[in-house]
Amino acid sequence: MKKHYYLKFLLLLIPVSAFLLMSSSGGRDGGTTGSPGDSSNTCTQCHSAGANFNLSPSITTNIPASGYELNKAYTINVNSTSSSSKLGFQLTAENGSNTKIGAFTAGSGSRVSGQRITHSSPSSSGNWSFTWTSPSSNEGDVTFYTAVNATNGNGSTSGDQVVTTNTTAQVLGISTAKRLQFDMYPNPASESISIQLPSGSNKATVQFYDYVGRLALTKNISSANDNINVRDLSSGVYILKVISEDKIGSQKFVKN
The missing domain is CATH 2.60.40.4060 (Reeler domain)
Structure with a gap:
């Protein structure tokens, strides 16, 4: 009986070992x-x-x-x-x-x-x-x-x-002169957010990136204080990047 159990064990082990080897060969x-x-x-x-x-x-x-x-x-x-x-x-x-x-x-x-x-x-x-x-x-x-x-x-x-x-x-630093300061509210939000640009900036491109760096949403705003609809974004944490002329700024945004 012991030989039969040993043989059954080996037969079970063969496909498992083959699976592990095939998995490694493909990464x-x-x-x-x-x-x-x-x-x-x-x-x-x-x-x-x-x-x-x-x-x-x-x-x-x-x-x-x-x-x-x-x-x-x-x-x-x-x-x-x-x-x-x-x-x-x-x-x-x-x-x-x-x-x-x-x-x-x-x-x-x-x-x-x-x-x-x-x-x-x-x-x-x-x-x-x-x-x-x-x-x-x-x-x-x-x-x-x-x-x-x-x-x-x-x-x-x-x-x-x-x-x-x-x-x-190393990361290429952004000089203070080219760093865009902006306000965003509310944060977290589920429906829409307001982007308030600094004085002298009236147009900007707003981009939302998810936690692995994928672009999830892009919006262009044309006033110093503009609203963006975020209703269709999946819940989670995003990096919101605002680009205005030659300046750029970013903040963390949480979508409820």
């Missing part, structure tokens, strides 16, 4: 970037070490040395040198408080998983390129964290190599 949804916000977890949570593929990953971006602009798309590259022909990765972006910021758009061989981006299938080159759109409000410097996994392709989670790396880019 993981849990946080394994090695970032502080992911509790420093990496692919070693599932892939055990035991091999040396001379893996050396790096992160490059087209963010200028002066810093990133708010609500702008940038190209992020993860490049790896390795003797392995099957590699995967996961990357995230966090501010100094270890809060994930911005939003990703997948490129070839990658897919977005919440506020992270990962491989969609094993890569032979270990190189991925994708887009990160910066937050619409000043979140401070951003650090990109990635964990790259070089595998031996034996169909199991053993004998692989995981290496982490990160890079930081």
Whole structure:
């Protein structure tokens, strides 16, 4: 009888193991970037070490040395040198408080998983390129964290190599002369809000961004004190950005 139970256990284990392997080959949804916000977890949570593929990953971006602009798309590259022909990765972006910021758009061989981006299938080159759109409000410097996994392709989670790396880019500050001061009320609101522009400003574009940086609503106002209907916005927290000529300002808005 014991042999029969053991055989049944093995038969049950096979599809579970296969599922885990297929899930990793298409990228993981849990946080394994090695970032502080992911509790420093990496692919070693599932892939055990035991091999040396001379893996050396790096992160490059087209963010200028002066810093990133708010609500702008940038190209992020993860490049790896390795003797392995099957590699995967996961990357995230966090501010100094270890809060994930911005939003990703997948490129070839990658897919977005919440506020992270990962491989969609094993890569032979270990190189991925994708887009990160910066937050619409000043979140401070951003650090990109990635964990790259070089595998031996034996169909199991053993004998692989995981290496982490990160890079930081500063935010491009807005000078006081170009910072727009405005009033908004009521806040929170469920029906409409009033935007009061400073003296000398009569026209502006008002944009609402959700918590992952997606544009949810855009309105143009043509007077120093104008109302905006927010009834169709989903309940939640938004960053409201007001642009008037060459000045820009932002505040947090709560939709009931």
